Amino acid sequence: MKNIVVPGELLEERPFRTRNTYVEDGKTYSMVLGLYDKETASVTPLEGTWIPHIDDTVVGVVSNVKNSVYEIDLDFHIRSIVIGGKYDRFEFKLGDVIQATIKDIEEKKTIILQYPRLLNGGSVITVTPTKIPRVIGKNNTMIKQIIESTKSRIVVGTNGHIWINGGDDALARAAILRIENEAHVSGLTERIKNMMEQKM
Amino acid sequence: MGSKANKPELIVNGKRLDGRAFDELRPLKIEAGVLKNADGSAYLEWGNNKVLAAIYGPVETQPKHMAEPTRAIIKCRYQMAPFSSLSEHGRTGPNRRATEISKVTKEVFENVVMLNEFPGSMINIFIEILQSDGGTRAAGITAASVALASAGIHMKDLVYAVSVGKIGEELVLDLNMIEDNYSDSDMPMAISPRNNSILLLQMDGGYTKEQLARAMKMAVDAGKTISSIQKEALRDVYKKVAERYESV
Numbered sequence: 001m002k003n004i005v006v007p008g009e010l011l012e013e014r015p016f017r018t019r020n021t022y023v024e025d026g027k028t029y030s031m032v033l034g035l036y037d038k039e040t041a042s043v044t045p046l047e048g049t050w051i052p053h054i055d056d057t058v059v060g061v062v063s064n065v066k067n068s069v070y071e072i073d074l075d076f077h078i079r080s081i082v083i084g085g086k087y088d089r090f091e092f093k094l095g096d097v098i099q100a101t102i103k104d105i106e107e108k109k110t111i112i113l114q115y116p117r118l119l120n121g122g123s124v125i126t127v128t129p130t131k132i133p134r135v136i137g138k139n140n141t142m143i144k145q146i147i148e149s150t151k152s153r154i155v156v157g158t159n160g161h162i163w164i165n166g167g168d169d170a171l172a173r174a175a176i177l178r179i180e181n182e183a184h185v186s187g188l189t190e191r192i193k194n195m196m197e198q199k200m
Numbered sequence: 201m202g203s204k205a206n207k208p209e210l211i212v213n214g215k216r217l218d219g220r221a222f223d224e225l226r227p228l229k230i231e232a233g234v235l236k237n238a239d240g241s242a243y244l245e246w247g248n249n250k251v252l253a254a255i256y257g258p259v260e261t262q263p264k265h266m267a268e269p270t271r272a273i274i275k276c277r278y279q280m281a282p283f284s285s286l287s288e289h290g291r292t293g294p295n296r297r298a299t300e301i302s303k304v305t306k307e308v309f310e311n312v313v314m315l316n317e318f319p320g321s322m323i324n325i326f327i328e329i330l331q332s333d334g335g336t337r338a339a340g341i342t343a344a345s346v347a348l349a350s351a352g353i354h355m356k357d358l359v360y361a362v363s364v365g366k367i368g369e370e371l372v373l374d375l376n377m378i379e380d381n382y383s384d385s386d387m388p389m390a391i392s393p394r395n396n397s398i399l400l401l402q403m404d405g406g407y408t409k410e411q412l413a414r415a416m417k418m419a420v421d422a423g424k425t426i427s428s429i430q431k432e433a434l435r436d437v438y439k440k441v442a443e444r445y446e447s448v
Contacts, residue, residue: 032349047240
């Protein structure tokens with residue numbers, strides 16, 4: 001059973017520190033508005049900005065081109081760049097949508113990306129970054145289900161941008177926006193499954 | 201503000217002008233997440249006060265020289281709408297009073313927001329008073345606190361604020377405009393309910409030592425009600441979606 005907790009709410013009388021909790025006087029409090037799972041002792045935030053981690057897949061738009069360095073728009077508070085080396089064979093234009101992996105995170109939040117890949121055509125939608133784990137699902141189940149039934153090509157960036165191309169893209173878009181809206185209600189996989197079967 | 205010469209009778213038959221008891225709050229209603237474009241927002245109605253709070257952030261700091269490499273900075277703008285009040289506060293643009301309230305509000309939230317979580321970024325708090333009836337800084341802080349939580353900002357606590365005043369020798373809670381203008385003393389406080397630490401305390405007029413202790417107790421007792429309304433406002437947003445499926 002998951003409870004909605006607010007900042008400053010007492011979670012446990014014993015101390016444990018995870019990403020969204022803090023300990024004071026041997027007691028644990030929540031730091032964010034989120035869902036508290038008693039079994040795993042973790043708080044999942046319901047809202048919030050994206051916190052980058054190395055090896056995350058991201059989707060962004062090329063916003064600046066300087067010689068062999070590309071600046072990519074991922075999020076408002078984070079600057080990210082792709083540095084092209086001598087042997088790299090990629091060339092992007094301003095406004096291209098690309099997929100890449102995070103190589104390194106420097107101080108002052110500059111992110112260095114690697115393995116960039118051009119995403120041709122299609123469209124990008126933005127969801128709250130905290131809902132991305134639900135869009136992907138456990139062991140990619142949710143996103144696989146959507147791809148199988150809509151036959152679209154979908155790339156999910158952990159920064160909240162999702163690229164969709166081909167197939168029944170309207171259905172895919174509707175499904176993803178529905179997941180964002182209902183991420184905190186249990187039984188979501190079932191509802192998305194029904195939605196897919198009805199529209200087929 | 202008001203002079204002694206034309207001071208109205210503020211307590212009639214042991215009740216206040218609007219019929220409240222001495223330790224009674226005005227009706228309070230909060231709604232979270234009302235603005236789609238903002239990262240977090242809240243709309244608050246507290247008696248005749250109507251306040252809209254919006255949060256934008258964390259975003260890249262502008263101007264860049266203000267950025268701190270190890271922590272986030274908070275910017276706050278409190279402003280009264282030109283149509284919010286009868287006369288005196290109704291001018292547009294920042295004035296002495298708005299600048300002061302923006303500063304003290306910023307300092308309240310610097311104590312509860314986990315600034316280390318967002319190095320080099322900036323969190324913008326906008327508090328817009330749409331209609332004012334006394335105690336707007338308390339209303340603004342209460343609304344901004346809910347808005348910050350709905351933006352997913354990491355915080356130690358949900359802060360609330362309330363004012364306690366003195367009419368004659370009686371202590372009264374949550375002053376409205378008339379009481380504020382003609383009372384003998386007025387003290388807005390912002391409190392963190394987890395350990396009742398005081399983050400803002402301003403005072404017009406004076407209290408004796410016993411009165412001050414009693415006033416603080418009144419604020420903390422009233423805070424339980426305010427806190428529960430704040431938490432309910434945040435939970436309601438998600439409960440509405442959940443109820444649609446759990447009832448079926």
